[in-house]
Amino acid sequence: MEVQLENLTKYFGKVLAVDNLNLEIKDGEFVALLGPSGCGKTTTLLMVAGIYKPTKGYVKFNGQAVNHLLPKDRDIGMVFQSYALYPHMTVYENLTFPLKLKKVPAEEMRRKAQRIADMLGIGELMDRKPGQLSGGQQQRVALGRALIKEPKLLLFDEPLSNLDARLRLAMRGEIKRLQMSLGITSIYVTHDQVEAMTMADRIAVLNKGQLQAYAPPEELYDRPRTLFVAGFIGNPPMNLFEMELYQEDDHYKLRHPDLSLAIPDSRKPRRQPSGRRVIVGLRPEDISIGPEGEIESEIYMVEPLGRDDIITCKIGEIKVQTVVDSRLGYRIGDKVRISFNMEKVQLYDPQTELSLLWA
Amino acid sequence: MLIRRIKTAIPYALLTVITAPIIVSYGWLFMSSFAKRTEGLKPYGFTLSNWRFLWEPLPNMPSIWRITANTLAFALVVTILEVGIAAATGYALSRLHFPGRRGFLSLTLILHAFPSVTLLIAIFYILRLLHLYDTLLGVILVKASLELPLGTWIMKGFFDNVSWDIEMAALIDGCSRFRTWWQVIIPNIRPGIAALSIFAFLSGWSEFLLPYIFLTSFNNWTLSVLIKRLIGDFRFVDYGLLTAVGLFYIIPVLFFFIFTQEYLLNIYTGGVKG
Known part of the structure; x- marks a missing residue:
């Protein structure tokens, strides 16, 4: 699915969070929204998800404005930093919750859950509650829950920030490989430039709600268009x-x-x-x-x-x-x-x- | 060794002394309900006749079972109303932004602090106007509305503790707002709902003032009113009967409390945030 953001603007009261953002994402592309905390990247993501209503401008899927569509009608999956698993449900119930809401038959539901669980290596955890899982396992379940309904668009909100360094490295590769093999258009919010550089096809750098640059990682590194990007990308x-x-x-x-x-x-x-x-x-x-x-x-x-x-x-x-x-x-x-x-x-x-x- | 023992014994000794009057009162209540007569605190003889109200109606009184049913209905319906409405308003106050939200919040607190006794006369007129005077339903509505501000405030605190991410995840997974509330948020504040239900039920069960004032007919009495009548309407107070009825009145509460105190404590740990 193609995504276009047109003049997207969001005010919270008088505070400008996202300022006239224009961005277009190609079908199957993996785009990272990169910026320091408070730069408006999560707000942008939540507008794409339909949780926040834009103050001005449009979110378009395949050229169609979807501003009025509820999150549940947007055909998206989302992975949160806090995993956001439902604490009162088992792993199996968490995974199949989106399917249950779609009234998918029980047999098909079980098959799909098993396939996703095997793919992510969480097949043995089906009967556990999220509280009994490690951070990495929880993140796999969250990923599975986002993938199980085969969405047209995947949204990631700093999914690896709560994991320890070693696990983060492993999950980084895994998410990238999954995304490539499934070919789902993805938007990935992060403040970690290494994550953005290694995973994304293109990176949109945001600062104070404004788009600073939108380019593939190499170009961003070799030809930073603004002083902010020059100082932000690269370590040291x-x-x-x-x-x-x-x-x-x-x-x-x-x-x-x-x-x-x-x-x-x-x-x-x-x-x-x-x-x-x-x-x-x-x-x-x-x-x-x-x-x-x-x-x-x-x-x-x-x-x-x-x-x-x-x-x-x-x-x-x-x-x-x-x-x-x-x-x-x-x-x-x-x-x-x-x-x-x-x-x-x-x-x-x-x-x-x-x-x-x-x- | 000995000194340490004495040291640990001191708080217990103090607590024993302080609680002794309460224990003795309950002990006396229990024993005198089975005694022929009491002199001071000392009961004499054994009889079941004090408990005769269980199988035969008291003179000029409705059957105890009728009154118990009234009390139970009163406490249960108040609980259902209070918890149901507080869960909805608490959610709205915790999650939604609407004009007047802050004002509403402070008003809830003020209403909670307001002594309800001062409202009795006004409530009387309102009940009369609505033809609800001397009906169980009328008193239930009054009781539930008086309890709602605190209930709403407590429920809001529990909702505040549920992360927004879970709610967003549910919306994206395909829930409507109502379904999110019902299937994702409510199960996560079950301890809060349990605590408030118990709180509301106990408060309803022991309510005296409202039923006493607004329920005049025999058939509408609740247990607390009955006890008042037992003291007030007899020339000589039948202490045996009074203690038996009193014990009968607190037994359900005791059992209820023993099984639910774990949840009840949640009300204080759930916390309230503005």
Whole structure:
């Protein structure tokens, strides 16, 4: 099923939760709504589900506005962060509840429940109550309950946030594989960029109710259109610092009391910034430490991660982070030379917060 | 060792002293209902004649079974009305946003705090107007309405504790709003419903003022009214009879309480949130 959100807006009283959102989701696509808490992603999801009524704009399924349709008539399945299993029912009753409401014959109901349970590996738990299950098992049951009525659209509201790290990793792969094999259009709300990057076909980044970017993961990472996306996607985050942009002999250059950089032609700004100052962005992996580096700096902080260290270097007032092999054994206070891969530089207008390269 | 024993014994000793008068009263009530006569607290002799009201009607009184049936009907119907209406209004107050919700909430509290005795005369006129004066139904309605504010408030607290996600899940799984309430929410507040039912039933069973004032005919009496009449209408109070009827009156409550006290405690742990 295709989903379109058109000028979707939601006010709670005077508070604007979702601001004129436009989004289109293709049939079978897995789309993640990514953003910090309070950015309006869950509100958007609940409008798609029909729990909230949009203040303005439309939710369309296959081109048909469904604003007036009740949740039960929308042919959707939903998985909640809290699992939202019915505590007074057994696993079997939970799984078959949507079918019971559709008045599916008992025999067919049992068959479908068995198939779903086997698929999710919860066949042995049918007679238990949700209270007797672990978090991971509960989430499987919740997933099964969403899948059993074979919905046209699956909604996930931070389904893995309550699981421990190891389980989260396993479920991530499982949900992705299930979604691909069943081909159900899915919207997945999360604040975890790794989840979004690894699972989604396209990611919609939201901030303060506004759509910041809507693109496949690689594009989002390589060509962030707004400053927010640049800072939000990637871990450790992109290094962002202010410099002055100027032109010299047809070449663009950047200067700062502590640092001068040249912008290669491949990264020539496509538009002029509103002032002279711009925000320069460089990902940690595009900064390297080594004797051939042309910039002098001092190591300000070392955060060991095991295989790698996150190293914060100080170039005068500017601090940048990079990731290096921890066996190199850098220490705080070491004087090192670093180099920037300027072929990967990002430039943002500090006023509009839009990219000078992609927006 | 000895000191520790004495230390643990002290609270028990204190509690025993404090509860002794109550225990003694119940003991006396029990024994004197089977005694020929009592002198002070001391009963003498054994007889079943105090319990004669069970098999023969008392002079100038309706049959005890009729009165018991009245009391039971009164308590049960009040319970059903109170729990049914409170479950619906409590849900609405907990979940729905409608104009006047806050005002309604504070009004419920004020109504609960309002001494109902001051309303007696007004209620009398209203019952007369509705031709419900001296009918069991009339008193049931009055009692249920007086109990509803507290009941609603308590039920709201229980509904507040059911997560929204479950409700949303039910709506998406295919329930209508009513069905969600009935099949998903209500089963999850069963302890609350049980607690309020018990509370309402006990309160109905022991209600005295309303039946005493608004039920004048013999046939409409409840047990509490009967006990009052036993004290008031005889020149010499028949204490044997009085204690037997009194015991008869509290036995169902005792049994009821023993089997349901676990639920009853829920009313205090269910909590109320604004």
